[in-house]
Amino acid sequence: MNPRNRPSSKESLVSPSTTASNEAISRIRVLIADGHGVVREGLVSRISRNPADITVVGEAGTGREAVELWKQHKPDVMLLDLRIPELHGVETIKEIRGTDDKARIIVLTTFDGDEDIYRAIQAGAKGYLLKDVPRETLMDCIRRVHAGATAMPAS
Numbered sequence: 001m002n003p004r005n006r007p008s009s010k011e012s013l014v015s016p017s018t019t020a021s022n023e024a025i026s027r028i029r030v031l032i033a034d035g036h037g038v039v040r041e042g043l044v045s046r047i048s049r050n051p052a053d054i055t056v057v058g059e060a061g062t063g064r065e066a067v068e069l070w071k072q073h074k075p076d077v078m079l080l081d082l083r084i085p086e087l088h089g090v091e092t093i094k095e096i097r098g099t100d101d102k103a104r105i106i107v108l109t110t111f112d113g114d115e116d117i118y119r120a121i122q123a124g125a126k127g128y129l130l131k132d133v134p135r136e137t138l139m140d141c142i143r144r145v146h147a148g149a150t151a152m153p154a155s
Contacts, residue, residue, distance in 0.1 A: 028146045029057045031075040033066035033092070034108070035084045039131070043079060043108075046135050047142075054142055063087025063095075070096045070103070076146050079108045080125075082116045090116060093123040104145045108133075127151035 032043050040059045047056055057073045060066035064086045070078065078096070082089030089107065096103045106127035107120045117128055127145045129138060130153075141151040 026053070028054045028077060028142060029073065029075045030054060030142060031058045031060065031066070031069055031073060031078040032056060033060040033063070033069075033078060033084055034081040035061055036081075037061065039081070046138065049135070051139060054139065061085070063089065063092035066092050067095050071099065074100075076104065077142050078103070078105045079142075080105055081131075082107055082109045082111065082120060088116075090119045090123050093120055093125055097124040106141060106145055106151065121152075128153065 030047060032040050032047075034040050034043070040061070044056050044059065047054055057075050058069040060069050061084075063084045066078065066080065066084065067087065069075075080089050080092060084092065087095070089109075093103075093105055093107075096105065101124075103124065104126045105124065106129060107117060107125045108129050108131055109117070110131050111117070112130055121128070127141050127150060129141055129151070133141075144151045
């Protein structure tokens with residue numbers, strides 16, 4: 001490279017548009033599936049509050065819609081209520097995992113100790129949280145599951 005063509009120490013070899021697209025690519029893409037609109041809106045708000053590494057790519061109000069949005073968006077992680085209309089949460093997990101065995105799904109529910117939680121884990125859920133979980137715990141769970149770990153409370 002000709003010394004005159006080299007960027008100065010203040011210049012970058014990466015263009016701003018490349019940097020922006022790399023940041024967008026590195027964000028964890030989350031799909032939210034819950035039958036209650038106010039819950040979905042609350043989750044979007046909690047997730048969108050400030051983390052630069054997580055973004056919501058879609059919201060589903062039914063299990064069927066969750067399956068379709070999964071196929072459309074191919075999110076990194078899905079937050080799924082077990083008691084979602086049209087297709088129960090466990091069946092939603094099975095259907096998604098049937099088409100994408102690497103799907104990372106976190107069950108988000110109000111039911112602690114429910115038999116459905118056990119069935120959801122058997123179906124392939126990678127995490128389980130109660131809906132009253134603190135925001136940072138939710139964010140940590142999304143990051144951990146995205147990284148390939150499971151996130152289950154000790155209880």
